[in-house]
Amino acid sequence: MSEWLLEVEDLKTYFPVQKGFFGRRSGYVKAVDGVSFRLRQGETLGIVGESGCGKSTTGRSILRLINPTGGSVKFAGREIIDLPQGELRKLRRQMQLVFQDPYASLNPRMSVSAILEEALSVREQASNRASRKEQVMDLLQLVGLNPHQADRFPHEFSGGQRQRVGIARALAVQPELIIADEPVSALDVSIQAQILNLLQDLQESLGLTFIFISHDLSVVKHFSDRIAVMYLGGIVEIAGKKQLFSKPYHPYSQALMSAVPILNPQKKRERIVLRGDVPNPANPPSGCTFHPRCMHKMDICQAVRPIPTEVEPGHVVACHLYHSS
Ligand code: SF4
Numbered sequence: 331m332s333e334w335l336l337e338v339e340d341l342k343t344y345f346p347v348q349k350g351f352f353g354r355r356s357g358y359v360k361a362v363d364g365v366s367f368r369l370r371q372g373e374t375l376g377i378v379g380e381s382g383c384g385k386s387t388t389g390r391s392i393l394r395l396i397n398p399t400g401g402s403v404k405f406a407g408r409e410i411i412d413l414p415q416g417e418l419r420k421l422r423r424q425m426q427l428v429f430q431d432p433y434a435s436l437n438p439r440m441s442v443s444a445i446l447e448e449a450l451s452v453r454e455q456a457s458n459r460a461s462r463k464e465q466v467m468d469l470l471q472l473v474g475l476n477p478h479q480a481d482r483f484p485h486e487f488s489g490g491q492r493q494r495v496g497i498a499r500a501l502a503v504q505p506e507l508i509i510a511d512e513p514v515s516a517l518d519v520s521i522q523a524q525i526l527n528l529l530q531d532l533q534e535s536l537g538l539t540f541i542f543i544s545h546d547l548s549v550v551k552h553f554s555d556r557i558a559v560m561y562l563g564g565i566v567e568i569a570g571k572k573q574l575f576s577k578p579y580h581p582y583s584q585a586l587m588s589a590v591p592i593l594n595p596q597k598k599r600e601r602i603v604l605r606g607d608v609p610n611p612a613n614p615p616s617g618c619t620f621h622p623r624c625m626h627k628m629d630i631c632q633a634v635r636p637i638p639t640e641v642e643p644g645h646v647v648a649c650h651l652y653h654s655s
Pocket residue numbers: 580581582618619620621622624625626627628631636648649650651
């Protein structure tokens with residue numbers, strides 16, 4: 331069996347752009363354009379990048395909540411890109427999504443107990459109601475909620491508590507992989523750390539594999555073993571957390587890192603301010619998509635898309651500055 335739980339190869343998700351009264355297709359937004367990475371069992375990969383870089387679409391494409399345009403996604407060695415819906419539904423139990431906004435993802439008319447029972451009912455072994463009730467209590471305890479609150483409705487909980495319910499619902503089917511899409515960005519800063527600690531504890535105690543998506547590098551840093559930096563639909567750098575933080579190679583990663591606050595006042599770091607905005611993904615720049623904002627750009631950058639290159643063991647960068655040939 332493969333050592334990788336998840337293998338993503340050249341994943342592409344394009345959305346058609348319609349124009350005019352008749353809605354003619356005038357092009358594509360290349361939301362995800364050639365993303366590749368692999369993930370071991372029990373590992374956490376952070377995916378970081380600015381809003382609109384394609385990180386959430388990558389997560390949803392892996393789960394096939396959005397159908398990818400091309401590429402390959404293998405879960406435990408099994409290709410899921412062309413899996414029929416029935417097979418996919420079964421496999422989805424092993425891969426769950428934790429949403430950014432738990433309130434929007436929880437049915438306001440259902441009690442927390444009913445929400446969790448519904449999730450549990452997907453599992454064959456939770457067939458009888460009494461056993462499901464017991465499991466609801468266990469799940470609530472697991473995520474740090476009081477089991478006596480099971481009959482309350484989502485609006486009766488705080489934002490942080492609702493996210494705990496969202497996490498409990500994801501855990502109900504005993505998944506192997508959890509994709510957490512900005513799971514703390516809608517929460518107060520004081521609550522964020524509690525949810526991050528909960529996710530970390532659950533990962534350690536249940537041996538879960540995580541993809542943790544965030545625009546906030548300091549949040550991703552807290553949680554990840556490896557980090558992938560995304561820009562305009564592609565991964566520009568991927569490395570172990572320590573490698574990336576001690577020596578980011580890609581100019582975009584360097585700019586992101588320079589904005590992360592340093593706790594030690596003795597250490598100073600120069601802030602790199604990027605010029606301009608993220609370009610329109612419906613009309614991306616040629617060659618290296620980062621070239622209009624890059625202070626190191628060369629002639630080749632505008633013409634040729636850089637090939638990801640391993641600059642150190644396990645540290646891959648897509649930038650002409652480091653391409654050996
Ligand atoms: Fe900058 Fe060129 Fe590297 Fe792109 S390929 S990040 S433009 S130096």
